[in-house]
Amino acid sequence: xxxxxxxxxxxxxxxxxxxxxxxxxxxxxxxxxxxxxxxxxxxxxxxxxxxxxxxxxxxxxxxxxxxxxxxxxxxxxxxxxxxxxxxxxxxxxxxxxxxxxxxxxxxxxxxxxxxxxxxxxxxxxxxxxxxxxxxxxxxxxxxxxxxxxxxxxxxxxxxxxxxxxxxxxxxxxxxxxxxxxxxxxxxxxxxxxxxxxxxxxxxxxxxxxxxxxxxxxxxxxxxxxxxxxxxxxxxxxxxxxxxxxxxxxxxxxxxxxxxxxxxxxxxxxxxxxxxxxxxxxxxxxxxxxxxxxxxxxxxxxxxxxxxxxxxxxxxxxxxxxxxxxxxxxxxxxxxxxxxxxxxxxxxxxxxxxxxxxxxxxxxxxxxxxxxxxxxxxxxxxxxx
Amino acid sequence: xxxxxxxxxxxxxxxxxxxxxxxxxxxxxxxxxxxxxxxxxxxxxxxxxxxxxxxxxxxxxxxxxxxxxxxxxxxxxxxxxxxxxxxxxxxxxxxxxxxxxxxxxxxxxxxxxxxxxxxxxxxxxxxxxxxxxxxxxxxxxxxxxxxxxxxxxxxxxxxxxxxxxxxxxxxxxxxxxxxxxxxxxxxxxxxxxxxxxxxxxxxxxxxxxxxxxxxxxxxxxxxxxxxxxxxxxxxxxxxxxxxxxxxxxxxxxxxxxxxxxxxxxxxxxxxxxxxxxxxxxxxxxxxxxxxxxxxxxxxxxxxxxxxxxxxxxxxxxxxxxxxxxxxxxxxxxxxxxxxxxxxxxxxxxxxxxxxxxxxxxxxxxxxxxxxxxxxxxxxxxxxx
Numbered sequence: 119x120x121x122x123x124x125x126x127x128x129x130x131x132x133x134x135x136x137x138x139x140x141x142x143x144x145x146x147x148x149x150x151x152x153x154x155x156x157x158x159x160x161x162x163x164x165x166x167x168x169x170x171x172x173x174x175x176x177x178x179x180x181x182x183x184x185x186x187x188x189x190x191x192x193x194x195x196x197x198x199x200x201x202x203x204x205x206x207x208x209x210x211x212x213x214x215x216x217x218x219x220x221x222x223x224x225x226x227x228x229x230x231x232x233x234x235x236x237x238x239x240x241x242x243x244x245x246x247x248x249x250x251x252x253x254x255x256x257x258x259x260x261x262x263x264x265x266x267x268x269x270x271x272x273x274x275x276x277x278x279x280x281x282x283x284x285x286x287x288x289x290x291x292x293x294x295x296x297x298x299x300x301x302x303x304x305x306x307x308x309x310x311x312x313x314x315x316x317x318x319x320x321x322x323x324x325x326x327x328x329x330x331x332x333x334x335x336x337x338x339x340x341x342x343x344x345x346x347x348x349x350x351x352x353x354x355x356x357x358x359x360x361x362x363x364x365x366x367x368x369x370x371x372x373x374x375x376x377x378x379x380x381x382x383x384x385x386x387x388x389x390x391x392x393x394x395x396x397x398x399x400x401x402x403x404x405x406x407x408x409x410x411x412x413x414x415x416x417x418x419x420x421x422x423x424x425x426x427x428x429x430x431x432x433x434x435x436x437x438x439x440x441x442x443x444x445x446x447x448x449x450x451x452x453x454x455x456x457x458x459x460x461x462x463x464x465x466x467x468x469x470x471x472x473x474x475x476x477x478x479x480x481x482x483x484x485x486x487x488x489x490x491x492x493x494x495x496x497x498x499x500x501x502x
Numbered sequence: 503x504x505x506x507x508x509x510x511x512x513x514x515x516x517x518x519x520x521x522x523x524x525x526x527x528x529x530x531x532x533x534x535x536x537x538x539x540x541x542x543x544x545x546x547x548x549x550x551x552x553x554x555x556x557x558x559x560x561x562x563x564x565x566x567x568x569x570x571x572x573x574x575x576x577x578x579x580x581x582x583x584x585x586x587x588x589x590x591x592x593x594x595x596x597x598x599x600x601x602x603x604x605x606x607x608x609x610x611x612x613x614x615x616x617x618x619x620x621x622x623x624x625x626x627x628x629x630x631x632x633x634x635x636x637x638x639x640x641x642x643x644x645x646x647x648x649x650x651x652x653x654x655x656x657x658x659x660x661x662x663x664x665x666x667x668x669x670x671x672x673x674x675x676x677x678x679x680x681x682x683x684x685x686x687x688x689x690x691x692x693x694x695x696x697x698x699x700x701x702x703x704x705x706x707x708x709x710x711x712x713x714x715x716x717x718x719x720x721x722x723x724x725x726x727x728x729x730x731x732x733x734x735x736x737x738x739x740x741x742x743x744x745x746x747x748x749x750x751x752x753x754x755x756x757x758x759x760x761x762x763x764x765x766x767x768x769x770x771x772x773x774x775x776x777x778x779x780x781x782x783x784x785x786x787x788x789x790x791x792x793x794x795x796x797x798x799x800x801x802x803x804x805x806x807x808x809x810x811x812x813x814x815x816x817x818x819x820x821x822x823x824x825x826x827x828x829x830x831x832x833x834x835x836x837x838x839x840x841x842x843x844x845x846x847x848x849x850x851x852x853x854x855x856x857x858x859x860x861x862x863x864x865x866x867x868x869x870x871x872x873x874x875x876x877x878x879x880x881x882x883x884x885x886x
Contacts, residue, residue: 139634171555171626176633178584181743181876185750191762193741194877195590198580200562206579210594217601219739242555249560250523355603357577359565366569378575492565493578 122215124350124499125342126155126335127461132299132449134232135329140174141186144228147331147457148187151224155335161220163187163194166207166227167453169242173234183226193220200246201402202357202488203227204332204456205495211336212355212497221341226333227457239327243452246489248363260324260403262364262490264316267405270371271318274420278318282309283426284404285322285446291433292443294473297458299328299449323404325444330451332458339502348468353481354383354498362492375494376413376485383483383496384415391415394498395479396438396466398459400487401445410485411437414496433474441466441474456486460497467501506599508734508883509726510539510719511845516683516833518616519713524558525570528612531715531841532571535608539719545604547571547578550591550611551837553626557618567610577604584630585786586741586872587611588716588840589879595720596739596881605725610717611841623711627836630873632747644708644787646748646874648700651789654755655702658804662702666693667810668788669706669830675817676827678857681842683712683833707788709828714835716842723886732852737865738767738882746876759878760797760869767867767880768799775799778882779863780822780850782843784871785829794869795821798880817858825850825858840870844881851885 128150130143138146144165152160165179176182180194197206204227211223231239244253247262270276285304292298304322312322342349358378364370384390391414399414401407408422416437417425430436442448442462445455463482465471485496512534514527522530528549536544549563560566564578581590588611595607615623628637631646654660669688676682688706696706726733742762748754768774775798783798785791792806800821801809814820826832826846829839847866849855869880 168561169555171553171629174633175625175629175637177552177582177629178631178746178873178877180583181746181873182632184743185745185876189743190745191742191759193763194583194743195594195741196582198561198582199564199578210579210597213594213598213601213603216603217597219597219600241559245555245559245561247562248566249558253559357579358575359568359573359578361569361574362562362565375575379577489562489565492569493562 120216120218121339122212122336122352123339123342124334124352124464125337126151127464128154129297129332129458129461130330131297132328132330132451140170140176140228140230141182143230143329143331144183144226145186147333148183148224148226151333151335157222157335160189160222160224160335161192162214162223163189163192164207164210164223164225165196166203166456167196167229168198168200168203172242174230199493200488201452202456202486202493202495203453205460205484205486205497208334208457208460208497209355209357209495212352215336215338223336224333225336225457226331227454228331229451229453230329231327231451232329251363260316260319263403263405264319266370267318270405273371276423279306279310280423280427281323281404282306284401284407285309287431288401288440288444288446291441291474292447295442295448298443298447299326300447319403325402325446325450328449328451330449330454332454332461334457334460349502350464350467351500351502352497353500354387354496356382356386357495360492362489364490371409373409373413373491373494375491376410379494379496380414383498387498389481393481394437394483396441396476396482398463398484399439400485401440402450406487407439433476438476441471441476456495459484459486463499467499504600504602505723506596506720506736507723507726508718508736508848509721510535511848512538513681513716513842513845514714515681516712516714516835524554524560524612524614525566527614527713527715528567528610529570531717532567532608532610535717535719541606541719544573544606544608544719545576546598546607547573547576548591548594548607548609549580550587550840551580551613552582552584552587556626558614583877584872585836586840586870586877586879587837589844589870589881592718592841592844592881593739593741593879596736599720599722607720608717609720609841610715611838612715613835613837614713615711615835616713635747644700644703647787647789648703650754651702654789657755660807663690663694664807664811665707665788666690668785668791669693671815672785672824672828672830675825675858676831679826679832682827682831683710684831703787709786709830709834712833712835714833714838716838716845718841718844733886734848734851735884735886736881737884738771738880740766740770741879744876746873748874755793757793757797757875757878759875760794763878763880764798767882771882773865777865778821778867780825780860780866782847782868783823784869785824786834790871791823817860822860825855825860840879843868843870847883851883
């Protein structure tokens with residue numbers, strides 16, 4: 119398998135984009151990535167998206183986006199893995215280039231959610247849960263995560279305030295990210311006063327939906343090695359699943375798919391968690407950030423909040439997370455999120471993360487979660 | 503790039519499956535393919551599906567199916583390219599195995615359409631057209647194909663009766679396929695009397711929707727060469743797109759994406775159209791069968807119907823098509839169709855196409871079309 123690298127990244131601001139259509143959002147991110155790469159054309163376009171069929175009455179985003187960005191006739195398909203659709207498109211691009219069938223690939227994640235009323239979006243998000251055993255019983259995604267968080271607090275004895283640092287860190291970092299949805303810092307006091315959504319999850323535990331798109335251009339490493347460009351190597355790429363319904367799991371507090379895909383990615387990269395300089399994890403809810411830190415070897419079981427309380431998740435800490443705001447404050451346009459994470463890791467490794475730059479960052483990891491931990495895709499990147 | 507082979511196939515009957523859920527349909531096809539392959543487990547599951555998010559309120563089919571068939575924790579994602587979603591899953595499996603990242607992959611196409619009322623399904627199918635420029639103007643897929651067919655008849659002077667042999671051949675072949683939706687032969691007389699749907703497309707020009715699933719297991723060729731099993735090599739795999747809206751094309755009667763992906767696949771295989779022993783083409787409408795024959799080099803432009811009138815598309819003709827009933831008579835459960843085509847080509851090359859066996863078939867081609875010719879995926883297979 120040949121080695122693969124990222125040579126271009128692009129993104130648009132996560133927002134309520136009333137003035138931009140689905141294709142314009144994806145196109146703007148894709149063309150930014152192409153411009154950044156210096157390439158005029160790619161062989162293949164992979165589009166990560168979860169819900170355009172229902173939210174925008176538009177499926178078939180491969181052909182739709184490829185034509186819009188001037189790649190008419192290029193191969194193009196859509197990947198869907200709920201909230202991990204974005205990184206599914208990136209992983210497919212990596213494998214296509216690695217296979218040798220394709221020389222250059224563009225991965226773009228896009229989601230336009232704010233055209234639909236909130237209750238419709240909540241129902242559409244619930245299609246990532248098990249229709250028979252979860253969604254049709256009235257469980258929304260917030261409710262599912264509330265069940266997990268409550269259990270976690272009970273098992274390990276944490277109070278609500280222990281989760282505050284996740285929101286505080288995310289919002290502090292987002293202030294410096296022009297592509298983030300929110301630019302207001304928050305505090306422990308504000309966290310504790312935030313309105314409850316599904317007890318114990320309050321507004322500051324939950325990420326916000328939004329419209330957004332992010333993209334990256336993937337090529338064989340040897341093609342660009344001598345081009346003088348700031349190239350970022352993909353040194354790990356792995357994915358694993360778990361049951362779609364949470365109650366089918368032996369242990370609802372252990373992200374087995376995160377552990378499995380993380381383990382594979384570490385092994386491919388030949389590293390351990392201690393080598394990771396920053397980790398863009400999937401903080402759709404603060405409990406998911408907690409469980410991700412534990413499943414990937416950054417904290418012992420039940421100790422995720424301690425890492426946050428100790429300040430180790432900030433850009434100067436031991437394992438910086440949500441360095442550009444994360445899902446919490448950059449925003450979570452679901453099918454685009456995985457690509458935002460990847461773009462942000464690449465920014466950090468290039469030294470382009472103004473305001474929240476992790477000093478001397480050489481190895482970064484992104485991990486994107488679909489469903490309640492049911493599809494988890496991990497990538498590890500390294501400076502050349 | 504290492505060579506890739508198919509070692510297992512499975513399918514369920516295309517039908518109105520009131521007694522089977524989406525996961526059961528996919529699971530039955532997938533487990534049949536696994537049984538046929540002799541493997542207990544695969545590394546990766548690729549699910550091709552177009553509309554489960556709206557038709558079944560269930561997205562995230564990767565994790566959903568992987569868990570159901572006992573592949574808990576395996577990598578799994580869903581591929582969507584409208585009606586070419588099935589072959590998109592197969593092509594992704596081929597590239598994943600070819601890349602060396604994955605040793606064994608299962609591709610499964612599934613669609614459960616008959617749970618929704620017909621008008622809803624028509625609207626859902628229209629999400630494969632351009633929402634802004636086609637679907638929102640009231641154009642359904644039948645209407646789009648009717649426009650193309652009328653233009654074709656005008657340009658080349660064909661009458662309605664010239665398209666009858668496509669339906670006659672498809673229905674004659676389906677009689678012998680236990681997995682086909684229809685088992686009634688038809689005739690030129692019946693064709694001419696069939697009810698009009700969107701002039702000039704009548705009931706006998708249009709394929710029927712349905713519930714269905716089909717699957718195949720893909721492995722590296724060298725892994726199975728000596729296993730004594732009937733192995734089928736994948737000697738060509740290519741995809742190309744075109745504009746999603748038909749009116750954006752220079753020539754609406756030329757399937758440019760079919761031509762492009764066919765050309766690439768022929769070149770990979772080192773063959774010409776004359777070497778193809780059978781061709782499972784995408785006869786969603788008889789006009790699409792016509793245009794496919796022309797774009798892939800089996801008939802000159804404007805001469806597709808002549809090939810059919812001359813009897814050359816039957817199992818004993820020069821280029822047998824729809825040998826197990828095609829979309830017309832096997833049925834067209836959209837996201838599953840591409841996998842049915844592939845399963846049927848493999849059956850023919852294994853000599854397992856009882857009743858419609860193409861004698862001495864060694865090389866077969868499948869071609870799956872998404873949208874009105876906007877995403878076309880071609881595969882060529884050969885006996886070892």
